[in-house]
Amino acid sequence: RNHPPYSTIPPGKPFIMASFQHSQKSRGDTLVRSSTVNGNMTLLDLPVEIVLDIVGWLRRSGTKENRKSRHNTSFQSFKALRLTSRSLAGILAPVLLDAVNISCITSARDFLEWCAECADHNREPPVRRLTIRNVGHPSSPSDNPQLVPYHLLEDILLAIAPSLHQLKIHFYDCFEFTDKITHSFRRAKKLWALHLEVNPHLPHSNPVPLTSPYPFLSSLKALTSLSELNLNNCLDHCMPLETRYPFTPLPCVQHLSVRIDSSSTSSPSEPHKFLLELCRAISNSLLILEIKGSRYDSSKLLPVLSVTRRRLEALSLSDAGLVQKCNRLKFPRLRTLFLDDSRYLTREEFYSPFFEQLNTIVLRRWCGTDVPLDIPVEAIPNLNRVILTYTAHLTPDTIPLFKACQDSGIELLASAKSVDLREIWTVDTLEAQVEETPY
Structure with a gap:
């Protein structure tokens, strides 16, 4: 056998384990960087962080008062670089926009504006990994600059769903899934990883309201290529499942990670029962299961392990x-x-x-x-x-x-x-x- 290049612990000396390195199976088209040209390193061999520093410097170098400007997002840097060097921008676009992080209303609107420009030129936005944080409730007013209004989440997913491979959504004060979200998920044929999180730090006087679980399940069903699902404090905010409605068939999820809020004992939700039915629906494909936290007695999770144990690796x-x-x-x-x-x-x-x-x-x-x-x-x-x-x-x-x-x-x-x-x-x-x- 070929073991990873790790050394055992030497007595009396400090020891550190390097990160596991392995070749991952390609999921669709992936970005391939050129390694050398005539024996010399190219710009694409540099870490993305350094490339972004170069781009940020190009943007700030023209005007003195902008030298101490706020940190630039990848999208802002790309817009500035496009004005500086179109050929360089064409090379770096897949690198800069492969992963996008949106956390406020301003960045969400800027990103949508760029998506509209791509559509005008019949181009698909090259965004494969998207993280959207601080998503507000659909009924919340859109005047809070620190939140991403729910309708902007809907519009963004509608614009880039076909190119998405990984999606992370952090809900600030809700756990809602509308028909527009489900429609976008049907178009996300390449999406294999979905990470959802509900804000665990809201005050008890203003908790996240309980929602029906069935719109969420309908959205999951629409993701035909989904293999990795992460639910962080999500099941705590779903109403109990109704016995008269059968659990909807779900995609072949191989990796499920769930965190249950141990302190939400006063909530009428039933995360253990929800998790049991979820695992029962994907038990034929589930290989990796991570469970953190438990409400009341951890023995409530025993049925979950019993259902998944035959295929679990x-x-x-x-x-x-x-x-x-x-x-x-x-x-x-x-x-x-x-x-x-x-x-x-x-x-x-x-x-x-x-x-x-x-x-x-x-x-x-x-x-x-x-x-x-x-x-x-x-x-x-x-x-x-x-x-x-x-x-x-x-x-x-x-x-x-x-x-x-x-x-x-x-x-x-x-x-x-x-x-x-x-x-x-x-x-x-x-x-x-x-x-x-x-x-």
């Missing part, structure tokens, strides 16, 4: 109590496990069907804890590596785990921050394919 849980409750469930294809809190698991609890098939375990190390990470890695027959997050040095609480991994020939890696579950799962999947390939 990567799982992230934030509650050690949930692992304790499902340790008798067998996950026949589970290779990658991320435990955000393993402090309360005993050695005996690792001897269970839940851990049998694992190749990689990711554990969060909590600073200031004196609970040793004493895990019987030798009891997990297929284990290749253990990854510790929020860890930079070998400390007394990690010594038992270090010795156990050393004795069993298991890689012990570390990261100063958290890690991406999908990237680790990809490494495990590639290793499994290598093992299964006949020589």
Whole structure:
């Protein structure tokens, strides 16, 4: 097997794990940068941030009073550059506008103006990744400069839906999906990643109103290429599902990430039941599941794990109590496990069907804890590596785990921050394919 180029932990020395690197499957046409021309680097070899700095300098260099102007967005820089050098602008347009971030009414209007110019010239806006933040309620007045009015969200999606690959929407005070949004999603044939978030910081005196879940489900159904879905504090703001309406068929989502607000216990919503029906609808395609938070008792999530366990290959849980409750469930294809809190698991609890098939375990190390990470890695027959997050040095609480991994020939890696579950799962999947390939 070809392992990633990571070194094991040297005793008594600091250790850092590099980010997992892997080749991702192409999703449609992708931007390819030229590497060299006659042995020399080209402008496109520079990081996008440096290119944007150059563009910003070009814009400010003409007028002295603009030298200390506010930070330029990619779109503003492109407009200025277009006036400076049309040929250079033509080369850099896909780089500058591949990802767009909109967070206020001014940037939303400017972006729509540019989309209209593209339409006038029969060009499709080259935007593949779009992030829209601070989206206001459809009924909210559009005089708040810090919010993006809902109708501008509708117009933007209508303009660029065919080119979108990834979309992130941060709702400020709502979780609404209109017929216009659904119509745009039907045209978004290339959209494979959808991240939705509802503002968790609104005061209790002015909470996000509960909405019907069915417009949201209709919008999901329209995304025929969707494979990654992230719902951050969204299910908490949906009304309970009605039993007389069957759950709508959904696209073949492979990666689902859900965060449930643990503090919203007074809300009449039922995020656990909603999540159960959502997972039931995509259980035949779901490979990666991440669950953070729980309302009331985490055992309410057991039916979710039971429904998804047969095909699941990567799982992230934030509650050690949930692992304790499902340790008798067998996950026949589970290779990658991320435990955000393993402090309360005993050695005996690792001897269970839940851990049998694992190749990689990711554990969060909590600073200031004196609970040793004493895990019987030798009891997990297929284990290749253990990854510790929020860890930079070998400390007394990690010594038992270090010795156990050393004795069993298991890689012990570390990261100063958290890690991406999908990237680790990809490494495990590639290793499994290598093992299964006949020589």
